[in-house]
Amino acid sequence: MSFNSLCMNNLWRSAIRLSSNAAVTSTRLVAIRCKRFGDKRGELCQTRAHSNNTQHVSRKLVRNGKEKKLVVFIEGNIASGKTTCLEYFSKTSNIEVLTEPVSKWRNVRGHNPLGLMYQDPTRWGITLQTYVQLTMLDRHLSTMSAPVRMMERSIYSAKYIFVENLFRSGKMPEVDFAVLSEWFEWITQNIAIPVDLIVYLQSSPQTCHERLKERCREEEKIIPLEYLEAIHQLYEDWLIKKTSFNVPAPVLVIPADDDLQKMLHQYEENREKILAGSNV
Numbered sequence: 001m002s003f004n005s006l007c008m009n010n011l012w013r014s015a016i017r018l019s020s021n022a023a024v025t026s027t028r029l030v031a032i033r034c035k036r037f038g039d040k041r042g043e044l045c046q047t048r049a050h051s052n053n054t055q056h057v058s059r060k061l062v063r064n065g066k067e068k069k070l071v072v073f074i075e076g077n078i079a080s081g082k083t084t085c086l087e088y089f090s091k092t093s094n095i096e097v098l099t100e101p102v103s104k105w106r107n108v109r110g111h112n113p114l115g116l117m118y119q120d121p122t123r124w125g126i127t128l129q130t131y132v133q134l135t136m137l138d139r140h141l142s143t144m145s146a147p148v149r150m151m152e153r154s155i156y157s158a159k160y161i162f163v164e165n166l167f168r169s170g171k172m173p174e175v176d177f178a179v180l181s182e183w184f185e186w187i188t189q190n191i192a193i194p195v196d197l198i199v200y201l202q203s204s205p206q207t208c209h210e211r212l213k214e215r216c217r218e219e220e221k222i223i224p225l226e227y228l229e230a231i232h233q234l235y236e237d238w239l240i241k242k243t244s245f246n247v248p249a250p251v252l253v254i255p256a257d258d259d260l261q262k263m264l265h266q267y268e269e270n271r272e273k274i275l276a277g278s279n280v
């Protein structure tokens, strides 16, 4: 038996011995170590660590024959309606909703990295995006309290959309981009980030600009239409054309330019697909 297999066996045995309360923590540790040892069975490791009588079936965790733990990312441009969508689904029992930790980005120990980034992206882009990466990772790894988790954005969009935009627009120095990329690659290669479905709220940059002005978040008052157009293009390349970066789950596209009433109707129409973690 190789050293790696020996370690894996010991890890599984000790993880399974742990009490159910400790299961999520052990899941995390084992998932991290599975990836570190180059084990391709990251998801299986998670499952085994979680419970003795848990099986792994087509990307989903099931226990005693019942489906459990589905993770859905809600992606889309700034002010496309992600929070509003999450608020709607939060009224459903058995769905846990995680909004973006924007309040943290606006206040870390009395500092406002979001505001600083909009004022001077070249100086503060790395500061904000480092903190976004940390806080999103913390969200991804937090213990699930319901069978379904709907989460606003992800560590992927932070990197593939926002960091990429800063760099491509010449507002992030190459060294900052390199350091953030190294961090991102280390995280995604060593830590299992669960996701079953990406819901993309596809809205025009013009609609987002209108809604953003209406929302009137202080830091965002200086955002021009061109910024939203650039973010839109990156989202389209990533999730529609699929030409830029890895897409970690199937994508369900929901057109999001309609008024609130029609949007709520669309969410209802797509409810089953979302809860099944399916884009068809």
Ligand SMILES: Nc1ncnc2c1ncn2[C@@H]1O[C@H](COP(=O)(O)OP(=O)(O)O)[C@@H](O)[C@H]1O
Residues within 6 Å of the ligand: 076, 077, 078, 079, 080, 081, 082, 083, 084, 085, 211, 212, 214, 215, 256, 257, 258, 259, 260, 261, 263
């Ligand atoms: N379908 C809609 N029609 C009109 N206004 C909307 C719609 N959805 C959301 N809004 C408003 O647009 C603004 C941005 O919505 P929000 O859900 O906060 O977007 P996001 O979370 O994507 O940034 C808010 O003021 C919200 O009330």
Ligand SMILES: O=c1ccn([C@H]2C[C@H](O)[C@@H](COP(=O)(O)O)O2)c(=O)[nH]1
Residues within 6 Å of the ligand: 076, 077, 078, 079, 080, 082, 100, 102, 114, 117, 128, 129, 132, 157, 158, 159, 162, 163, 220
């Ligand atoms: O990686 C990121 C993620 C978000 N932001 C900015 C964009 C917005 O100003 C806020 C929150 O976005 P919403 O779409 O309103 O939820 O944070 C960023 O700069 N980098």
